[in-house]
Amino acid sequence: MTTIRREVLTLPAAPLGTDNPLPPLRPLDEAHRIDDRDRAGLPRDMARQVDYAPLRSLLPVQVRDGYGRERRGRELDALVIENDRLRATVLPALGGRIASLHHKPTDRELLYANPVLQPANFALNGAWFSGGIEWNIGATGHTTLSCSPVHAARVPAPDGGEMLRLWEWERLRDLPFQVDLWLPDGSDFLYVGARIRNPHEHPAPTYWWSNIAVPEECRVLAPADEAWHFGYERRLRSVPVPEYDGVDRTYPPNSTYAADYFYEVPDDRRRWIAALDEHGHGLVQTSTDVLRGRKLFVWGTGPGGRRWQEWLTEPGTGGYCEIQAGLVRTQLEHVKLEAESEVSWLEAYGPLDATPDGDWHTVLRGAEDRLEAALPRADVDAAYGAWLPYADAEPGERLATGSGWGALEVLRTGWKLPGTPFDEDTLGxxxxxxxxxxxxxxxxxxxxxxxxxxxxxxxxxxxxxxxxxxxxxxxxxxxxxxxxxxxxxxxxxxxxxxxxxxxxxxxxxADRWPLLRCLAVADREGGHHERAADQYTQAFDDLCARRSHGGDGGEETGGDARWTAVAAALGREAVGALLAVGRTADARAVWERLDPATRARGRFRLLEGELLAAEGRTQEARALFDEGFEVADLREGDESIGLLWARLDDAPLPARHDFRMRPDGE
Missing domain, CATH: 1.25.40 (Serine Threonine Protein Phosphatase 5, Tetratricopeptide repeat)
Incomplete structure (x- = not known):
């Protein structure tokens, strides 16, 4: 019979640290934006959804950037749902990520199971980690819930057994959602029933992509002859599948640079995507038709892509790519969810054995026939119909607790949300x-x-x-x-x-620094850079005064970590604003008042290099690279390390600092 149990998963992990306490007032530093040259050529519905309510702010979510790269053994609470064929391991404290999907008869791991937990700056709000299956809700990008807890409980399943329900309140769009993991007895497929609700009296934008990490030594199959290609040069264009520029891109190692391929699956075709190794073994994901989109993401074989692969795991552990499924064709689009309505669908994940190599259409027909034999399309639709009445089933035993934000909204509105209770005892x-x-x-x-x-x-x-x-x-x-x-x-x-x-x-x-910092951001965004520098200087002065006679004071304690985080975040912004107007002496004064432990962090070593370069001390700035540093929260697509290096040295950028994800000159 299917069982659900608690387990402890031990991994080398870097702690998340303290969140950035400053409100994220500046525009999103988001790489997924379309060059205006490509807009006119988009299909009308795609263009409309690209322009519909793109996310412009992280508020009310705060940035999570307090992690480092020092990993130690850490015990992670896990929930395991298992039958005699499959075993799925879920991490409820980390967004409900499925860390492993193990096929027992063949003793094969169907996913890329990351052997470490290393946060990196890929989520909309910062901390994210690679591997497994993640549930991306909210807006273009990795969800803000990547490293946050979700609620979990047992619920009745349609076959009389149990399902594992995950649910939470998504704060960017103010929408509750749920994910039900259902593993029927004897099934080779894990069913996933998902639902997003809009309880508001007005429409709301929504977004969903199920993101599946698989080993990159594979061929990715999806029923399409064309795809929308999007790279870090921010161009979105239609390309043929499987070959593009004379290269078969359905083999991830054949791409040089990181890129997305959003497959154009015809309306009458079954929705599915698979990744098969050289022997024809691998994972297939399929769904009801509501989950329309399918995507392949590759890191590429260029030095930047390889460096990111090492950065997110450990050298020698093998690379990965991502196959994904979403509500629309591309991840640059958002969907209008009408007032007091919901959208739901069912996914299935399981093993697939098929011939991966050969003529594209012959390979697709063979794989689709194998999928139909293992899990008929009609059975997926029937499973969705069987699950839907159970989506409102009240949870039984609580297995994990998420945030209290949903409970606060339910108290404010009095909303009734059957199946996903946000109880008052979760308020914190x-x-x-x-x-x-x-x-x-x-x-x-x-x-x-x-x-x-x-x-x-x-x-x-x-x-x-x-x-x-x-x-x-x-x-x-x-x-x-x-x-x-x-x-x-x-x-x-x-x-x-x-x-x-x-x-x-x-x-x-009497603390003035929070207000002064907000005014500094407003001045900087308004083009008043000198006044912004003044406001930042005053804010940092006030913060330092409060810390010296007030606050927690004295030696660093657990509570004082918040003040260390405030000083680091405000000091970093202040130095940047002062350098922008050439006030190097004032920037140096801020730098010298930062805690030694803060100045030793990689992000601040890079900032020190920029400060030294601005002071004309280029040899000292160059020496920082020789001493070595790692910017733990380097942003996806960030090229600041390379830009600083180019100011200091004519030699090629050292490989350890090469995170570039696009061709030179683009």
Whole structure:
């Protein structure tokens, strides 16, 4: 019989550290943008969905950039769902990722199971890790829930057994979702029932891609003769499948540079994608037709792609590629989910044995015949029909707890969401100030000069902030919410009122740096770079004063880690703003006041190199490369290391620093 049990998975893992406490006010540094030259040639429905509600801000989510690259053995809570054929291992504290899918009769791992847990800057909000099957919801990119907990529980399955339900509240779009893992007795396929709800009285943009990591020594099959090719040069164009520029791109090692291939699956074809090794063994994913899109992502064989592969795992462990399935043809599109509606579908994952090599259409027919014999298309549709009545089944034994954000929204609205309860007992410290605002109409003042914490920016919360007492803290949060709503002039006025309210005040409310930093960002975004540099200098001065006589103070403690994170984040922004206007002496003054442990981090070693170069101390800047550093939170597509190197040396960029993911000159 199918069983669900708890287990502990031990992996070398880098800790996530402390989240960045500063609100992410600047525009997204997102690589997935289309060059305007390609827009006119897109199909009309694709162009409409590309332009529909692209994500412009991470708020209310905070950036997760406190991790490093020092890995130690760590025990991870896992949930295992298993029958006599398959064993799926799920990590509920890490977005509900399926870390392993093991086929027992053949003793084969069907996924790329990463032997380490190494966060890297690929999620929309930073920390992400590679391997397994992840559930990407929210907006173009890897979900903000990549390294966050989700709720998990047992629920009844259609065949009388049990399913494993995962659910959470997605904060970028304010939508609840669920993923039900169902493994019928004797089945070679793991069924996944997924549902996204829109309980609001207005339409909401939504997005979904199931992302499956598989070993890259394979051939990827999907029922298509053309694909939309997207690379880091930001061009989206139609290309033939399997050959493009004289090379068969369905073999991942044949691509030089990192790229996406979004397959154009005809409307009347079954939705499926498979990755088969040289012996014809591998994984197939199929679904009901709602999950329309299929994609292949390759890292490429160029030095940048290989370096990223090493960066995300350990050298010598083998590379991987990704096969994916989504609601639309490309990941640059978003779907309108009408008010008080939902979208749902069923996926199936299992082994496939078929001939991988040969004529494309012959290979596709053979693989599709094998898939139909193993799991008929009609059976997938029938399984979806059988699952749907159980999507509302109330969870039984709770196996993991996610965040309290869903509970806060349910308290605010009174929504009934059968099958995905967001219970009041999941509310925590992050929700506490907003619970007081909801119930008492006021925000509690922070204690001991604590950083102000995250801001809720949805319109109902902004309305509450506009009617609460106009304390400096309330003005700070109101300004953040107004900024998110593109009411930037009002945001600046709110922050300025907050500063005026602090004049002459003492005690916990007297911290000026959060408001000054917001005004600095506003000035920088508005092109007032000198004034932004002044605001950053004042903000950092105020922060240092608060830390020296207030706050947690003294030696570093667990609580003081927040202040270390604040100083690091604010100091990094301040140095960058000061360098942008040529004020190297002021930038050096900020640098010298950062904690030694902060200055030793790779990100700050790179910043030091930029500071030394600006001071004309190029030999010292060049020496940093010889000493070695690793920028743990280097962003996907970030070329800052190469740009600094080019200022210091005419030699080729050293391989350990080469993360370039596009052809030179593009």
């Amino acid at each position: 410290a992050e929700q506490r100030p907003w619970l007081q605002l909801l119930r008492a109409g006021s925000l509690p003042e922070p204690e001991h000069h604590e950083p102000p914490g995250g801001t809720l920016v949805a319109r109902p919360w902004r309305d509450m902030l506009e009617t609460t007492a106009a304390t400096p803290l309330a003005e700070y949060h109101l300004g953040v919410a107004q900024w998110h709503g593109d009411d930037r002039a009002q945001a600046v006025r709110s922050w300025e009122r907050g500063l005026m309210g602090l004049r002459g005040s003492e005690g916990p409310a």
